[in-house]
Amino acid sequence: MLVLSRRDVLELLSLPDCIKAVEAAFRAHAESRVLGPGVLAVHAAAGSFHIKAAGLTGERGYFAAKTNGNFPDNPRRHGLPTIRGTVVLADADHGAPLAVMDSGSITALRTGAATAVAARHLARPASRRATVVGCGVQGEIQLAALAAVLPLARAWVLDLDHARAETMAARMSARLGFPGEAAKELDAALRESDAVVTCTPSRRAFVTPAMIAPGTFIAAVGADNSDKSEIAPALYARSQAVVDSLEQCVEIGDLHHALKAKAVIPAQVHATLAQLVAGQKPRRSNDAAITLFDSSGLGLQDVASAAAIYRRALQRGAGDRLALN
Secondary structure, three states, X not given: OEEEOHHHHHHHOOHHHHHHHHHHHHHHXXXXXXXXXEEEEXXXXXEEEEEEEEXXXXXXXXXXXXXXXXXXXXXXXXXOOOEEEEEEEEEOOOOOEEEEEEHXXXXXXXXXXXXXXXXXXXXXXXXXXXXXXXXXXXXXXXXXXXXXXXXXXXXXXXXXXXXXXHHHHHHHHHHHOOOEEEOOXXXXXXXXXXXXXXXXXXXXXXXXXXXXXXXXXXXXXXXXXXXXXXXXXXXXXXXXXXXXXXXXXXXXXXXXXHHHOOOOOHHHOOEEHHHXXXXXXXXXXXXXXXXXXXXXXXXXXXXXXXXXXXXXXXXXXXXXXXXXX
């Protein structure tokens, strides 16, 4: 069995390769070539744990189970990453464990990759201005993911810690080659944007209909448990909503809060991302439609990413070998 560190993961899986793997996995999901996915959540005093699992079938089958701890105060209180955990990859044909790898890096990459896939199908092709709310590790990957599929020319980034937003803006401007600005006014930045990503631990919705211009694409990434919320139910109701998983978003996504507020019913959800990728449902209805991707995170994204990492590790002789028997 291979043991792959965070450094190994980042060296073995680029964001473009992750986008390709995740898009293929969503297509496989639409074509019933997957196992699961499933999820289990356990709350702790200062955060939560979740286990997400899924498999891919085909010439060679893979199964992955990810255990993540999500503790938002870790950076401030302990100087530790917010998300920590492991992904265990196994052969889905005979069950043998193949690799164990860092999950924080995989989670960040595959979450950004799903946003890129959604933006490719739901954002207006000429989208040039973006706002990212939340300037942690995920915020940087989300902006890079949008830039990978849209012709961005300017971006605003916001965070409760404005200094962190300024640091991210400078770093991403140099990396992506277009101006990035640390904004202080959420309303103004959102109204000027063609694409918006929210990736915060907020427990109260803060993006309202009045902030969003017609035609905007929104990726709501932060609500990965039932207590978190970023998108006002009224905005959800006005949007052409696409979910990564209807069953999961009913329980933990921003859809969960819109349903609780009786702003929408499940039948109003336009499609799953898998259905869009496979061409089973149409993309945005018109250029003025507000499109919303409710991203709760699937084990399907983890197994696709982990399998790609494992194959590349074998090619390069990367990682450490561990004998369990």
